[in-house]
Amino acid sequence: MPRHNADIAAIFEEIANLLEIQDANPFRIRAYRNAARILNDHSRDVGTMLRKGEDLTCLSGIGKDLAAKIEEIVSSGHCSLLDRLHKKMPATIGDLLKIPGIGPKRVKALYHDLAVQTVEQLYRAARDGRIRELPGFGEKTELNILQSLEAHANQTQRFKLITAVQYAEALEQSLATVSGVSRVTIAGSYRRMRETVGDLDILVAAETSRPVIQHFIEYGEVNRILSAGATRASVVLECGMQVDLRVVKAESFGAALHYFTGSKSHNIAVRRIAQQKGLKINEYGVYRSDKQIAGQDEESVYAAVGLAYIPPELRENRGEVTLAQVGRLPQLVEQSDLRGDLHAHTNATDGHNSLREMALAAKSFGFEYLAITEHSRRLTVAHGLDPLQLSRQCAEIDKLNAEMDEITLLKGIEVDILEDGSLDLPDNVLAKLDLVVGAVHSKFDLSRARQTKRILRALEHPHFTMLAHPTGRLIQRRAPYDVDMARIIREARNRGCFLELNAHPERLDLLDTYCQMAREEGVLVSINSDAHSNHDFANLRFGIGQARRGWLEKDDVLNTRSLKALRQLLKQTM
Template sequence: MPLYNVRISQVFEEIADLLDIEEANPFRIRAYRNAARTLSEYHQELAALVAQGQPLPKLPGIGADLGTKIVEIAQTGSCALLDRLRGEVPPAVAYLLSLPGLGPKRVRTLYHELAITSPSHLQHAAEQGLVRRLPGFGPKLEQQLLQALAKHLDTQARLPRASVRPSVEKLLDYLLRVPGVRQVEVAGSYRRRRDTVGDIDILVAAAPGYDVPFAFTAHEDVDEVLAQGTTKASVRLRNGLQVDLRVVRPESFGAALLYFTGSKAHNIALRLMARERGLKINEYGVYRDGQRIAGDSESSVYALLQMPVIPPELREMRGEIEAARHGSLPTLLTWQDLRGDLHTHTAASDGQSSIKDMALAAHALGLEYLAITDHSPQQRLARGLNEERLLAQLDEIDRLQSAGGLGVTLLKGMEVDILEDGRLDLSAALLDRLDIVVAAMHDHFSLSRARQTSRLLRALDQRVHILAHPTGRLIGRRAPIAVDFALVLHRAREVGCALELDAQPLRLDLDDLHCREAKEAGVLISINSDAHSAADLRNLRYGVEQARRGWLERQDVLNSRTLAQLKAFLKRR
C-alpha cells in the first residue's frame, strides 16, 4: 500500500512536534523538520520505490537513520519512534497542536504547568482564567482558544493546497486515460487556488456508455468508496483526502465546470444576471425558453452575459463581475513574469544547498537574479551568520559571480530579525554592505496590536527593502499577528519598502486580501520562495497563484522587474 511523500512528511513533523514537547535536542528536532520539508516537496514517490525494492535517492539533509525510517513508514504507515513518543505523551496533547496559536512550546507549557492533557481540560482551564496567567499566553490568546474549541475546530479539516496537489495531479492523469473520457478538470476551491482545501471536486466529460465512476473507484490510491452511481462517485484516499467525481456530457462540460468551481456567491450573481436577460443557468447549460443555447465551454456562458471569462482565482464576489462588465479586469500575473527570487537560504544557515547549487537551480527555472538571504545572528538554532561568517559569504558570492557560469546574477542579502522593540539584528555598517535587506519577525507574535504595529513601523524606518512574511501566520498552526495593517502599508509606501508574499506553502503570507490591499495602497509585493533548498525554489508557483487571487499584475510585483530596475529600487533606500 504505497503512501504519498506527504504522509511520510506528516510523520516526521509529528515526531518533531513530540520531541519539541519533550524538550529534546533542538538540532534533532530541526533535522526532522528539514526532512519533512524536503519530502513534502520531492517529486518522486518514495513509497513506490520502496515497494519495488529500489534504493532511496540521495536527499539533502536525509542520512542513513532518516532513510531507514522513510522505508519503515512507507512499509507500515508509521515508525517505532513515533509510536514510542505517542506513548510517552498523552494523545490529546499532540491534538492541541492543531489549535490556532498553539505550537509545541505553548503545548509543553500547558502540559507541564496546568497538566492539560485534553481539549476539555484546556477549555475548563481557559474558562477559569488560568491559561492567561501562563507566560506567553494572555487574555487574547485564551479567548481565541475558547472560540476554537467552541467551533470544534471545523476549519482544521482544511488542508494546505500544496499538500494535496500530488494526489490531484495523479488522479487527473489517471482519469485522462480512462476509455470514453474526453475532458477532465478539477473544480471547487482548488481550481480557485485557495490556499487551503477541504475536499476535491473533479469534473469529467465522457461519452455515453462508459462507466467512468467504476474506473475512478478502482484507482490504486482509493481506500474507501463513500458513494457510487452512474454519474457520481465519492471516495476517500489512503492519505485521508476526500474526492468527489461528477460525469457530464461534453455539451454541458463548461456550464458544469463553472457551476462546480464556484464560489457560491459568484454563481448566484451570474444566475441573477441571466434571469434579467430571460435566461436560465444551471450545471447543464444556459437555457432560453427551455432550449439549451450554450454550456459546452465557460466562455460560451460568460459570452451570453456579455462578459469575458473571469479567471477562477477571482470568482469570490469581490468586485470581479463589475470589473468584467466595465472591461477593467486585471491582467493577472503569470509565472513567466517573475525574473528573480529575493529571499532564499543556503547551507550556511538552515538551508540544505550551496550558493552555487541554488544559483544553478534558479537558472534552470528561468530566473535572471537570486538574492542569498541567510539568517542573522539572532536565529541561533538556524545557525544565523555572525559578522565574520557574513563577510566570508559576501566574498564567496563575489568569487562565484566573477567565475561565471551560474546563469543568474547573485545579490548579497540577509534575512535580518526584527527585534521586539523594532530594532534590526545587524549593525548599520553591515546593512550597508548588503545589496538587499529582508527584515522578518520570528518571535514575540503575541504582542498587543499597538506594540506590534509600533515594532513594524520602526523596522520600516531603517534600511529595509522587503518586509518578509509580514503577518507571521502558519496555515493551521499559527494565527496572524495583531497589527494595524493600514498603517504598515502607509509607512511602507512612504519609505519605499516592498512587502513579501512568502510562497512557502505553509505561509503564503501575505494572503490574497492583504495583497489586494497593498496593490490598492501602491505598495509593491515581492513574491519569494523562502527556499531552504534548491528544490524549494519551485514554491514560487504557489506565490504566483496567491498573487493572482489578490488581483496582482506584473507591475505590482517587485521581482517582475528587470535587474536594472530592481537595482534602482534598492538604491533608493
C-alpha cells in the first residue's frame, strides 16, 4: 500500500504517461505530471497531513480532484483512474517507459505504428531497422534506443536519493521505538550521500537483537523476507528496495558503522594501514592480538590506525586516506554555512509561489538574500519572461525590498544559452540585473566540440555570472550532454564566472568529481535550490551532500558569503 509521497507521485506519473500514450488532453496530462513533481519535492508527508485533517488543496497545483485521488491512494492503496487506464492498455507498456530515452510520446508512436508492446519487441524493431522509418525517429535515434536497451539489461535497480530518504527515515524512526535500542543509523551509499541508492543498510545498537529483528520483518511495508537470523535480516519493501539490517552491541557500533558505510575500496585502504601497524580491523572493532582497542565510535576506529576522522561523504578512496594520515582533510561545508540562494523561481514563470511568499520562505530558512532568476522568453513551456515582463518584476523586487527586513531579493534571470552560444536577452536588459545565470535547455545532443564551444562563448559574454546545472543531466532520465568540462571550468576561472551546484535531487549537478575540479582551479561554486516553491529550500540538504562529496569547503562556495561580500564578487563578473 502506498505510504510515501514518492509512491503517490509514481502513480500520478504513470497516469500521465498512459494518458499521453492514449493522446488525452495535454492540460490533464500536465496536471498529473505537475502533481507528481510537487509530491516528490514536498518536504512533508501528505499521508501524515491527511491524518491530521489538513486540506491538501493548500499545496500549490493540487486542486480538489487531485486531493481526492491522493486521499483515495493513501486510504486504499489504489487509484481507480489508474486501474481503468491499465485495462485499456497492454500490461507491458509500462516496461517500455523504463528504458532511458523512451518517453511516452515515443512509446505512443511505437505502439500505434509498429505494434510494439514489450521490451523484446522494441529490441527486434530496432535491430531490424524498422524504428528509423517512423516520423521523428531516424537512424541515430534507433541506435540510441539499442544502446539504451543494452545498458538497461545490465543495470541493477537503483533509487534516487530523495526517494530512498522517504523509506529510510520512516524505517529509522520505526526501529528507534523498539525497547532496548540505543542507536539507529542508515549506513552504505545512503550515508555517503550517493545520488542513487541500490539498497539500504541499517545498523542498530541494542543489547538484545531478537525484538529488533522481529519488529523489522513485521514492518508494514515489507513485501518479502529474504532472511532472518539472530543478528541480521534482509527484506524487500513493497517499492522494490532491499533493506539489510544488522544488530550489534554498543561497544562495536562504531566499527560496524565504519564497515557498513563503505565504500569497499575506502575500507580496504584503511584495513591495509591497520595491518601495517599489526592491527586487525573488522565490523566488530579494532584489535591488537585478541584485545579490542577501539570500536565504540568511528572516531576511535580511525584514531586507532593513526588517521583523522574521515566524513562519510569522502569515503571513496580518492586520496582522503592519505590526507587523513597527515591531518590535511578539508573542513567540509555545512548547510549552516549558506547565507542565501542564487537560483529561485516564482509564479511569474513556472514556480508555484509569489515573490513575497518566496522571500518569506527564504527568510524563515535563515537566509540573508535570495536571487529571483526566472526563465527567459525562449523557454516558452515555463512561460519565460521577455524584457518588459522582466523589467516589471525588477520593479516589484525593488518595492518588496523597501518593505521587508532581514532578507534582500536580488534581481536575476536564468537566461537560455542558445545553440550558437548567444544569450536569450539583449545586453541592455542583462546589464540592469544583479546576476545572470546562464543555462542550456535545448540541443542536448550537440557534438562535444559544438556543445563546448557553445558554452565557452556564453561565458565570454560581459554580463554572464554563473553557469546553471552545468552538465544538463536529469538523474536516471537524461544523461549529461557531452562537453569538455575541464575547459569550461578553466574558462570560468579566467573570466571570473561561477558554477552552480544545482541541489534539486533530480539534478545534483555539478557532479562530485567536477566540484573537486572546480575547487582545484579556484572556481567558486554556488549551491542553489532551483526552488520552484516555498518548500524547495529543503532540497539544499542534497546539494550540501553533493558538495561534501566534492570536497568543497565553506570558502569554496559562493553563497556562504555575506550579502556585502557577494555583491562585490558579482560586480566583478558584470
